Amino acid sequence: MAALVRLETRLSRLREEYFLKNRSVDEDRKIVYKAAVKIQSWFRGCRVRAYLRYLNKMAISIQKWWRGYQSRRYFRKMIKTAYFIMKMNFYNEMAVRIQKRWRGYYVRKYTHNYYALKKYLEAISLNNEIVRNELQEYAEMNEKKKKKKDLEKKEKEKKYKARKMHYLLSTEQIAGIYNSPFRKFPDPMELLLRQSKPLSHRQQQPKSPFTYDLYDWPTCKRPPAFPTGEPLPPIGRQKPQGPFRDAAEVLRQRYKPLEPTLRVAASISSPLEKAREEMKREEWRKCIHDNEFLPFSSYHKNEKYELSIHASEKIGKETYGIKHFREVQPNKWIAGKNSCIS
Numbered sequence: 004m005a006a007l008v009r010l011e012t013r014l015s016r017l018r019e020e021y022f023l024k025n026r027s028v029d030e031d032r033k034i035v036y037k038a039a040v041k042i043q044s045w046f047r048g049c050r051v052r053a054y055l056r057y058l059n060k061m062a063i064s065i066q067k068w069w070r071g072y073q074s075r076r077y078f079r080k081m082i083k084t085a086y087f088i089m090k091m092n093f094y095n096e097m098a099v100r101i102q103k104r105w106r107g108y109y110v111r112k113y114t115h116n117y118y119a120l121k122k123y124l125e126a127i128s129l130n131n132e133i134v135r136n137e138l139q140e141y142a143e144m145n146e147k148k149k150k151k152k153d154l155e156k157k158e159k160e161k162k163y164k165a166r167k168m169h170y171l172l173s174t175e176q177i178a179g180i181y182n183s184p185f186r187k188f189p190d191p192m193e194l195l196l197r198q199s200k201p202l203s204h205r206q207q208q209p210k211s212p213f214t215y216d217l218y219d220w221p222t223c224k225r226p227p228a229f230p231t232g233e234p235l236p237p238i239g240r241q242k243p244q245g246p247f248r249d250a251a252e253v254l255r256q257r258y259k260p261l262e263p264t265l266r267v268a269a270s271i272s273s274p275l276e277k278a279r280e281e282m283k284r285e286e287w288r289k290c291i292h293d294n295e296f297l298p299f300s301s302y303h304k305n306e307k308y309e310l311s312i313h314a315s316e317k318i319g320k321e322t323y324g325i326k327h328f329r330e331v332q333p334n335k336w337i338a339g340k341n342s343c344i345s
Contacts, residue, residue, distance in 0.1 A: 114289060127275065162199055165192070169201035 111117070173179030173193065181193040 114286065123278070130274075161195065163202075165195045165199040166202040169196055169199060172196040 171179050171181065173182040173189075178184055179193060179196070181190040181196065183190075
């Protein structure tokens with residue numbers, strides 16, 4: 004009984020210990036479970052990341068191989084195109100050289116005759132020399148005429164000035180300004196004043212309103228004027244002082260006739276320009292076709308061959324370079340013409 008009593012007294016304490024131990028076991032189990040889950044998640048993440056790295060590496064390898072293949076194929080195609088273009092440029096350049104040599108030979112032989120051109124240029128230079136001499140003579144003659152007109156004009160102006168200044172002529176009692184008593188001989192202007200007559204100032208006569216005759220009206224030689232009032236009297240004022248030109252000179256300059264220069268008076272189309280135009284037309288008339296050389300095309304296979312201009316003329320010409328290029332001597336041949344040397 005005593006043992007039972009002791010067990011009953013220890014029962015509550017045992018229950019409490021049992022509960023605490025189970026509780027600690029559950030807590031440890033949860034901690035271990037969480038640690039296991041964490042380790043599994045880390046491992047699975049490492050495995051997935053390694054697999055993704057492997058897939059990425061394989062994709063990069065495939066892309067690298069494919070891009071290398073594409074680049075090599077594109078480079079081969081580019082090299083082939085560049086080689087074809089270079090070959091065509093070379094063929095075209097060789098064709099241009101052949102055409103240049105042939106056209107130069109043809110033009111020198113049939114179009115531009117050197118001796119005829121030399122003779123033409125000599126005639127042109129001789130004609131230019133003659134024209135130049137004539138122009139020089141014409142210019143000298145015009146210069147002489149101009150100098151003569153200037154001298155006449157100056158002399159006329161001098162005489163007009165002398166007539167206008169006739170009141171400055173010296174008299175027996177009073178010496179003029181051009182006849183100084185301190186000089187041995189009088190001034191040339193004084194001598195000119197003695198020879199000239201004084202200028203008379205005539206007043207302008209007023210025109211009558213009936214100056215036109217009746218017989219001028221039917222012929223329409225001049226338009227009839229119908230004055231509305233009496234004409235004004237002339238203004239009798241003197242010429243203003245200052246560097247003013249004469250009215251007659253101003254009108255003469257205003258209504259001066261037209262004097263065209265030699266370039267305007269000459270013909271527009273000179274013989275040299277006509278000859279150049281004729282040469283251009285002749286070149287275009289005898290122009291050779293400029294078809295581009297295409298060695299790898301079948302465009303010209305079915306086209307009929309057309310003779311050139313110089314070979315299709317009726318007048319016979321040298322056959323060398325057209326029919327044959329060297330002498331043919333069959334008796335000196337070792338084998339037949341169509342035989343092949345193996």
